[in-house]
Amino acid sequence: MSLARRLSAPLAWALLLAALMLLMPLFEEVFRLVAPDTRAVIYQRDSFASLVANHLLLVGVASLCAIVVGMGAAILVTRQWGRDFLPLVSQLASIGQTFPPVAVLALAVPVLGFGSQPTIVALILYGLLPIVRNTLVGIQGIAPGVMESARGMGMSGRQILWQVELPLARPVILAGIRTSVTINIATAAIGSTIGARTLGDPIIAGIVNGNTAFILQGALLIALLALCVDSLFERLQLR
Amino acid sequence: MSPAAAPNPVLLVLTALAASVMLGLPLISVQPNRIMPGEGLTLWALGGPLAVAAVLTLLAALAWLAWRPTRRALATALALVGLCLALLPWGLVAVAAEQIDPDMASARIGLGAGLWALLFVLLLALLELLNRLALGPLPRWGLTLVLALSLFAALAGGGLDSLALMREYHGRSATFHAALRYHLVLVAAVVGISLLLAAALALAMRRWSRLQRGTFSVLSVLQTIPSLALFGLLLAPLAYLAARFTWLGDLGVRGIGWAPALIALVAYSLLPMTRNAYVALDEVAADVTDAARGMGMSPGQVFWQVRLPLALPVMLEGIRITAVQAIGLAAVAALIGAGGLGTFIFQGLGQAAMDLVLLGALPIILIALLVDGAFSALAEQLRRSQGRGDTAHGG
Numbered sequence: 001m002s003l004a005r006r007l008s009a010p011l012a013w014a015l016l017l018a019a020l021m022l023l024m025p026l027f028e029e030v031f032r033l034v035a036p037d038t039r040a041v042i043y044q045r046d047s048f049a050s051l052v053a054n055h056l057l058l059v060g061v062a063s064l065c066a067i068v069v070g071m072g073a074a075i076l077v078t079r080q081w082g083r084d085f086l087p088l089v090s091q092l093a094s095i096g097q098t099f100p101p102v103a104v105l106a107l108a109v110p111v112l113g114f115g116s117q118p119t120i121v122a123l124i125l126y127g128l129l130p131i132v133r134n135t136l137v138g139i140q141g142i143a144p145g146v147m148e149s150a151r152g153m154g155m156s157g158r159q160i161l162w163q164v165e166l167p168l169a170r171p172v173i174l175a176g177i178r179t180s181v182t183i184n185i186a187t188a189a190i191g192s193t194i195g196a197r198t199l200g201d202p203i204i205a206g207i208v209n210g211n212t213a214f215i216l217q218g219a220l221l222i223a224l225l226a227l228c229v230d231s232l233f234e235r236l237q238l239r
Numbered sequence: 240m241s242p243a244a245a246p247n248p249v250l251l252v253l254t255a256l257a258a259s260v261m262l263g264l265p266l267i268s269v270q271p272n273r274i275m276p277g278e279g280l281t282l283w284a285l286g287g288p289l290a291v292a293a294v295l296t297l298l299a300a301l302a303w304l305a306w307r308p309t310r311r312a313l314a315t316a317l318a319l320v321g322l323c324l325a326l327l328p329w330g331l332v333a334v335a336a337e338q339i340d341p342d343m344a345s346a347r348i349g350l351g352a353g354l355w356a357l358l359f360v361l362l363l364a365l366l367e368l369l370n371r372l373a374l375g376p377l378p379r380w381g382l383t384l385v386l387a388l389s390l391f392a393a394l395a396g397g398g399l400d401s402l403a404l405m406r407e408y409h410g411r412s413a414t415f416h417a418a419l420r421y422h423l424v425l426v427a428a429v430v431g432i433s434l435l436l437a438a439a440l441a442l443a444m445r446r447w448s449r450l451q452r453g454t455f456s457v458l459s460v461l462q463t464i465p466s467l468a469l470f471g472l473l474l475a476p477l478a479y480l481a482a483r484f485t486w487l488g489d490l491g492v493r494g495i496g497w498a499p500a501l502i503a504l505v506a507y508s509l510l511p512m513t514r515n516a517y518v519a520l521d522e523v524a525a526d527v528t529d530a531a532r533g534m535g536m537s538p539g540q541v542f543w544q545v546r547l548p549l550a551l552p553v554m555l556e557g558i559r560i561t562a563v564q565a566i567g568l569a570a571v572a573a574l575i576g577a578g579g580l581g582t583f584i585f586q587g588l589g590q591a592a593m594d595l596v597l598l599g600a601l602p603i604i605l606i607a608l609l610v611d612g613a614f615s616a617l618a619e620q621l622r623r624s625q626g627r628g629d630t631a632h633g634g
Contacts, residue, residue, distance in 0.1 A: 034475045084248050087370045088363060095366075098611045100567020103600040106584045110593040111352060186465030190571060193588055203471050207574060212475055212494065219471025223464045230463040 006235050013228035020220060021048040035213035043202040043214045048221060055198040055225065058116060058191065059184045062123030066180055069124070070131030071173065075161065078139045086136075093132040101126050101187040109194050119191035119198075126187065127180040134176025138169025171237060178233040185226045189218075199225065249367050250305035250316065257360045258298050262291065264353030267331075269338050270403060272345040273592060279351055285334060297323070301364075310372070317368040321382055324361050325389040332398030339401040347403040349594065376616060383612075403594040404601075415583070419602060422569055422579035428501060429565045430558060433508035437557070440509070441516035451517075458510040466503065466568050470575045473499040500577035504568055508561040515557025519550035549625070552618045559614035566607045570599070 024042055031041045077086040105122045112118035142165060150164045166173075192200030199222045206214030265279025282290055297319070304316040331348075339346050369379060399405050408415055444451045464472075478494030481487050492498040523546050531545045532538075573581025583599030586592075 034478075088249055088367045091366055091370070092363070095608070095611075098563055098607045099604055100570055100607055102567055102570045102581065102584065103604050106588065106596045106600045109588060109596060114591075182463055186467065189465050189467040190574075193574070193585060200467055203467055204574070206471070207495075207576075212478065215471040215474055219468040219474075222468035223472065226463050226465050226468070227460065 010228055010232040013231055017224040017228055021052050024048055031213035035211055038211050041213045043217050051199050055188055058188045062120050062127055062184055063181050065124045066127035066131055070128040071135050074132045074135035090136050093129045096129045101183055114195035116196045119196035123184045127184050130176045130179040134172050138172030139165050142168050174237050189222050244308050247305045247308040253360055253364045254298050254302045260353055260356040261294055265351040266353040267351050268349040270347050270349055277349050313368055313371050320364045324386055328390050328393035332393055335401045347406050348401055349403045404597050407594045407598045418580050418582055425569050426565045429504040429508055430562050433505045433512045437512035437516045440513045461506045462510045466571045469503045470499050473502055495576040497577050500572035504565050511560040512557045515553050519553035523549045552621045555614055555618040562610050563607050570603050
């Protein structure tokens with residue numbers, strides 16, 4: 001499959017997102033239908049483009065940190081000298097996923113205050129769990145025979161990690177990263193309630209002011225953003 | 240176990256962490272009223288050198304046990320850690336009695352970063368010890384029960400009433416109980432409805448296999464859409480329907496409130512529920528159903544007496560995932576006026592009253608953990624009894 005064909009679905013979502021983000025004022029009449037009684041029909045406090053950019057920045061920074069730390073931790077505890085920590089880390093990752101993301105977000109505030117930073121920290125903390133879990137599952141799921149023959153071929157520990165374990169575990173790890181990013185996009189939107197500037201802003205403003213049009217604009221953009229990113233991961237996983 | 244067991248590095252690290260947390264971070268804070276930030280108090284400030292020496296002795300004992308982790312040493316360590324956890328609320332009772340002047344009705348004690356960190360480290364140590372000792376479910380649940388009873392007794396005695404969290408609770412106990420009940424009812428309704436829908440979908444997909452691909456891709460796209468957005472997207476059509484058909488409005492269906500919450504939560508629940516129901520029904524080995532048919536069972540009997548019981552553990556897994564997910568998402572639904580425990584979270588965030596946030600967030604986490612534990616245990620139990628049944632038949 002050519003690159004263009006493979007990227008067609010994410011590209012389509014991205015184009016739709018960009019079009020709606022930039023051309024929202026053109027649809028003023030449409031949005032007036034859902035909010036006939038309000039004066040301002042299009043959310044004006046921030047440009048939609050800057051909200052999308054900021055939302056992506058929050059999720060991007062948090063996901064990157066979560067990937068580095070999460071994969072790092074999972075790799076450390078699957079080495080010979082880190083094995084003692086494996087059961088605890090593995091259990092922690094699965095128990096932690098029972099915690100609702102909203103609760104983690106809310107609990108970050110008393111410790112870190114309001115704003116973007118506590119949101120990022122909460123996103124990292126929560127985003128770690130699926131990545132740790134899946135990296136562990138991926139590495140542990142490799143057949144012992146494969147590992148033995150790699151060792152038998154005289155590969156060093158580092159070579160085994162980079163040339164055997166990580167490539168074989170790749171699909172499972174990618175699935176974990178996908179889950180983590182999906183949750184982060186949704187949780188970042190709720191970050192609006194603790195003072196992060198995200199696409200949740202129009203929704204919260206709409207709820208506070210009873211303006212259905214604002215809510216719809218925020219909701220549409222978040223949904224498109226999530227679908228775009230998710231379809232990108234879907235394509236990555238197909239490879 | 241050999242007496243020359245290698246040291247347990249996990250416990251040693253946790254002990255060191257507990258020591259630095261207890262000595263370095265404020266354990267509690269004393270606040271004159273609800274809004275004023277409190278003054279953080281460390282272990283040294285609370286109990287002086289004597290308390291520090293006692294804690295260090297205890298931790299040194301733990302470290303020593305971790306250094307020679309025979310089975311008996313680990314069991315002793317488990318008892319020690321369990322005792323620490325059980326006594327934690329009573330320590331708070333003592334501290335509260337000493338620090339809070341009973342005449343000052345609005346003075347309160349906030350739980351400091353040190354105390355939360357300590358609780359976390361102790362729970363990790365508990366998990367590690369339970370792992371190493373490979374104890375079965377009975378001691379685990381027994382231990383949980385003891386810890387819960389200790390906490391409950393401390394709460395019921397009234398010694399913790401000057402805790403900021405309890406002050407917030409007593410200020411709105413009726414609202415809290417209503418919100419708790421509402422949260423649980425909403426989650427139960429979501430689980431019930433999605434179970435019925437998922438069962439219907441799974442059966443339909445088994446009959447018409449062409450449905451399978453389309454259904455699963457629609458459901459997984461739904462799962463991708465962030466909750467806040469889905470609530471928002473449902474708002475306009477529901478408001479329109481309620482305005483158009485008055486009987487819907489009379490039922491309480493509105494753009495905001497329980498209706499969008501219920502619909503969105505069911506939509507999210509369908510993927511895990513349907514996937515598990517489908518896999519569960521599909522996985523029951525063909526030779527088992529063949530054997531059942533060979534014994535002269537009718538298709539209905541095969542379904543109700545063979546397929547369904549064997550599929551139950553996997554379906555329970557679906558219910559567990561769905562329930563845990565719905566408990567968290569129902570909190571978000573408070574933003575669109577659906578009520579429930581999330582109300583306290585967002586109210587607290589709005590008023591910068593952190594203990595009100597805790598009043599919403601802690602019960603949500605506890606309920607999620609409890610539901611998760613209960614359904615896991617139930618599925619495990621079912622699986623085990625079926626396993627035993629199989630071998631009994633074989634032998």
